[in-house]
Amino acid sequence: MTKWVYRFGGGEAEGRAADVERLGGKGANLAEMASLGLPVPPGLTIVADACDFYFKNGRALPEDLKTQVLAGIAAMEALSGRTFGGDVRPLLLSVRSGARASMPGMMDTVLNLGLNDETVQALGHDAGDARFAWDSYRRFIQMYADVVMGLDHEVFEEILEDEKARFGHEYDTDLSAVEWQHVVGLYKQMIEEELGESFPQDPHVQLWKAIAAVFSSWMNPRAMTYRMLHRIPEEWGTAVNVQAMVFGNLGSSSATGVAFTRNPSTGEKALYGEFLVNAQGEDVVAGIRTPQSITEEGRLASGSEKPSMEKLMPEAFAEFKAICGRLEAHYRDMQDLEFTVERGTLWMLQTRSGKRTTRAAMKIAVDMVAEGLISEEEAVCRIEPPSLDQLLHPTIDPRVERHVVGSGLPASPGAATGEIVFTAEEAVAAESEGRKVILVRIETSPEDIHGMHAAEGILTTRGGMTSHAAVVARGMGIPCVVGAGSMRVDLRNELLVGVGGVTLKRGDTITIDGSSGQVLKGAVPMIQPELSGDFGKLMAWADKTRRMTVRTNADTPQDARAARSFGAEGIGLCRTEHMFFEGDRIQVMREMILAEDEQGRREALARLLPMQRSDFTDLFTIMHGLPVTIRLLDPPLHEFLPKTEAEIAEVARAMDMPPAFLARRIDAIHEFNPMLGHRGCRLAISYPEIAEMQARAIFEAAVAAARQTGEPVELEIMVPLVSLRTELDYVKGVIDRIAEDVTKETGVSISYLAGTMIELPRAALRAHVIAETAEFFSFGTNDLTQTTFGISRDDAAAFIPTYQKKGIIEHDPFISLDFDGVGELIRLAAERGRRTRNDLKLGICGEHGGDPASIHFCEGAGLDYVSCSPFRVPIARLAAAQAAIEGRRS
Numbered sequence: 001m002t003k004w005v006y007r008f009g010g011g012e013a014e015g016r017a018a019d020v021e022r023l024g025g026k027g028a029n030l031a032e033m034a035s036l037g038l039p040v041p042p043g044l045t046i047v048a049d050a051c052d053f054y055f056k057n058g059r060a061l062p063e064d065l066k067t068q069v070l071a072g073i074a075a076m077e078a079l080s081g082r083t084f085g086g087d088v089r090p091l092l093l094s095v096r097s098g099a100r101a102s103m104p105g106m107m108d109t110v111l112n113l114g115l116n117d118e119t120v121q122a123l124g125h126d127a128g129d130a131r132f133a134w135d136s137y138r139r140f141i142q143m144y145a146d147v148v149m150g151l152d153h154e155v156f157e158e159i160l161e162d163e164k165a166r167f168g169h170e171y172d173t174d175l176s177a178v179e180w181q182h183v184v185g186l187y188k189q190m191i192e193e194e195l196g197e198s199f200p201q202d203p204h205v206q207l208w209k210a211i212a213a214v215f216s217s218w219m220n221p222r223a224m225t226y227r228m229l230h231r232i233p234e235e236w237g238t239a240v241n242v243q244a245m246v247f248g249n250l251g252s253s254s255a256t257g258v259a260f261t262r263n264p265s266t267g268e269k270a271l272y273g274e275f276l277v278n279a280q281g282e283d284v285v286a287g288i289r290t291p292q293s294i295t296e297e298g299r300l301a302s303g304s305e306k307p308s309m310e311k312l313m314p315e316a317f318a319e320f321k322a323i324c325g326r327l328e329a330h331y332r333d334m335q336d337l338e339f340t341v342e343r344g345t346l347w348m349l350q351t352r353s354g355k356r357t358t359r360a361a362m363k364i365a366v367d368m369v370a371e372g373l374i375s376e377e378e379a380v381c382r383i384e385p386p387s388l389d390q391l392l393h394p395t396i397d398p399r400v401e402r403h404v405v406g407s408g409l410p411a412s413p414g415a416a417t418g419e420i421v422f423t424a425e426e427a428v429a430a431e432s433e434g435r436k437v438i439l440v441r442i443e444t445s446p447e448d449i450h451g452m453h454a455a456e457g458i459l460t461t462r463g464g465m466t467s468h469a470a471v472v473a474r475g476m477g478i479p480c481v482v483g484a485g486s487m488r489v490d491l492r493n494e495l496l497v498g499v500g501g502v503t504l505k506r507g508d509t510i511t512i513d514g515s516s517g518q519v520l521k522g523a524v525p526m527i528q529p530e531l532s533g534d535f536g537k538l539m540a541w542a543d544k545t546r547r548m549t550v551r552t553n554a555d556t557p558q559d560a561r562a563a564r565s566f567g568a569e570g571i572g573l574c575r576t577e578h579m580f581f582e583g584d585r586i587q588v589m590r591e592m593i594l595a596e597d598e599q600g601r602r603e604a605l606a607r608l609l610p611m612q613r614s615d616f617t618d619l620f621t622i623m624h625g626l627p628v629t630i631r632l633l634d635p636p637l638h639e640f641l642p643k644t645e646a647e648i649a650e651v652a653r654a655m656d657m658p659p660a661f662l663a664r665r666i667d668a669i670h671e672f673n674p675m676l677g678h679r680g681c682r683l684a685i686s687y688p689e690i691a692e693m694q695a696r697a698i699f700e701a702a703v704a705a706a707r708q709t710g711e712p713v714e715l716e717i718m719v720p721l722v723s724l725r726t727e728l729d730y731v732k733g734v735i736d737r738i739a740e741d742v743t744k745e746t747g748v749s750i751s752y753l754a755g756t757m758i759e760l761p762r763a764a765l766r767a768h769v770i771a772e773t774a775e776f777f778s779f780g781t782n783d784l785t786q787t788t789f790g791i792s793r794d795d796a797a798a799f800i801p802t803y804q805k806k807g808i809i810e811h812d813p814f815i816s817l818d819f820d821g822v823g824e825l826i827r828l829a830a831e832r833g834r835r836t837r838n839d840l841k842l843g844i845c846g847e848h849g850g851d852p853a854s855i856h857f858c859e860g861a862g863l864d865y866v867s868c869s870p871f872r873v874p875i876a877r878l879a880a881a882q883a884a885i886e887g888r889r890s
Helices: 017-035 048-056 065-080 119-127 130-147 153-167 177-195 203-219 221-230 281-286 296-302 314-331 358-370 376-381 385-392 424-432 446-454 468-476 534-545 557-565 576-580 585-594 598-622 645-655 659-669 681-686 688-709 725-746 761-765 781-789 800-805 822-836 852-860 870-889
Strands: 005-009 043-046 093-099 109-113 238-244 255-260 272-277 335-342 345-353 404-407 409-412 415-421 437-441 457-460 480-482 488-490 495-497 503-505 509-513 518-521 549-553 571-575 627-631 714-719 752-758 776-779 841-844 865-868
Touching (some): 109 130, 109 203, 130 203, 255 281, 255 314, 314 335, 358 534, 376 870, 385 852, 385 870, 409 468, 415 457, 437 446, 446 468, 549 557, 576 598, 585 659, 688 725, 714 725, 752 761
Parallel strands (some): 415 437, 627 714, 776 841
Antiparallel strands (some): 005 043, 409 480, 415 509
């Protein structure tokens, strides 16, 4: 019989932390805590395999699951002394998701399950608190109706707000038992009116439907969006955890909270968290009430007058603090914990590796090396390479005057400027139009995930440091300010009202500072961060560990300088065509293309030569001592040609020819499929004078740069779009001839490598032949992906997302390398090329050169380097180190 259920509780567990693939993160860690003897309410975990079964069998649960779950509940009853559905000491349950990877707020939860019109009376009698029982019942109805029955929770919020106003109450905690009972009646009446059915009274019916609903939430839109953004495989599924309820809403001696063993924003080694007295867990993360600090130090830092847990519940706090230290030492990582205090008794509900900002992650990793908890290699592997992008964003220039219109909690560092929008849909629409926005909400919910991702920053007027907005923004690396209580959002009139009555409307520009919590009117100057301190230490460990070198794709001096400051070890791709689009150059380039004969082309090329020479001299000088790969002209000629009548008339005047004649010349050059047409080496063969000019500019610049720096240029010249060795032979012959000419003219011997970009399947298949001429291969994975799939990279966005949603493909192959197809061509070309030339240098220079998953592939394929855009150089350095470590361990 398949084992669908693993039990835990009473100091024992059938699973452990290592069983995360089956039990999910929550279930595995609950089992681990139970095994360590920590105070964990008893429960059971339904394995993630049951989720796969559920979706493959028409959303039906396994037949033998019920027997195993009931046996698990019987064990929970024995440990707790309570009975599920009983009219005396009833056992209530929580039903929670628990995926292998943390997905905060993306899937559904049902709390207080087992309450009905009878058990609510028994719960009140047992607790000696009828108000608590009816409060728990209304919470259960609202959550169950939303998650299981599909009735939006906002309809219940409207009822509650109306009744609070009628009763004259400000807070939920002000309602009496009788008043809560009245609200429950209205809730049940609303369900019957809206759904045409009664709220279920049978606890077992509630349980099975809740389990199915939590499994179903694995495929809800927000969970699917989150998985796509974070590359979490759909086939992993989610486990479901069914656990005995403990209650933080049992009066003033009860509480619930969330904490981190270190500060998730700064990495400081200090307990950090929030709690609410007389509340349940969703109250803390939903931002419905303003939470209190766990520690006295935190209370003082936030300026709160509300007592800390340390002062209010000293015994429970001391026990919790000791458990935090024990769990951090056990897991050797910063932990994110959930807990409940039920009438003075502490219960642990969750532990997991805590989400943190990248700056905090670096500090924690570096500090833990110093503390002897982890090794340097482990520290390197603790940082997600894409998250380094958080450190490369601008911050507000400290010298500028700040027009502060509000302030809140600094939930996710960095600064962002944008137009105010009030809905996730507006944020997505603005991003598609190229506008930068700040998403302003009273509080965010999981349904806002798509808008949060589209925004430059997030501002909420409610919520704390562990609210949904804060946790998700930190994970995404988006600047975020939460709990800006001095500001008010008027959704009806689309206004944001700040301190002093400052009123900002939709479309106005604001700046948020996620490091200070300030909200500023207008845009303010930014500065780039310094990549030193913990960043420098960790990157030094990464550089010591990795095998591959990391170069950059750079076409301008600005890009080259930025890349070098980020640790680039050369230029892996200089796209020379990008140098022709600026200023007067485009005009000269057009004249060259549209010339009627070779003489006309040479005249235009003679004017381009000094421009190219100057460009290359700058790059060689900036990158002195490091290799620089220059790619000869690659794109189709149509990209340079005038398109509008005004542009054609302007070029015609410059070339002293009638516009109609010029229009006919442009039409004659037109290609039906230019990306597969007259481009790359084909241009150099048809018009060798173009390659001659570029080669002369390269070699003359190399001579000039060597004289300036005192070091020879480490030069590599790349011939693009080669599919035949004879093509490369021809163009290399042109390059070699010009090199000899420049050497004779200058008296300086120039050393260089001539190679090619492997971007066509035929080139990969015939790599052993091409390597007879080529001294290096650089894999142009953008075009190699395009030509292997037969997909236009410019048009793929129209259908690739549909393919992903329907499970046809997992990742966009233009973002993350297709290992099976394109990857196989790379492996084959590398092996065949080195069979011919064992010292053949191999690199990758497509956009995949900055993608961590693709970099791991490159390490396995034995490539010598990756090349990526300047701001992805640190990401590539770290990913290359992690790939090398993983390779040694496997």
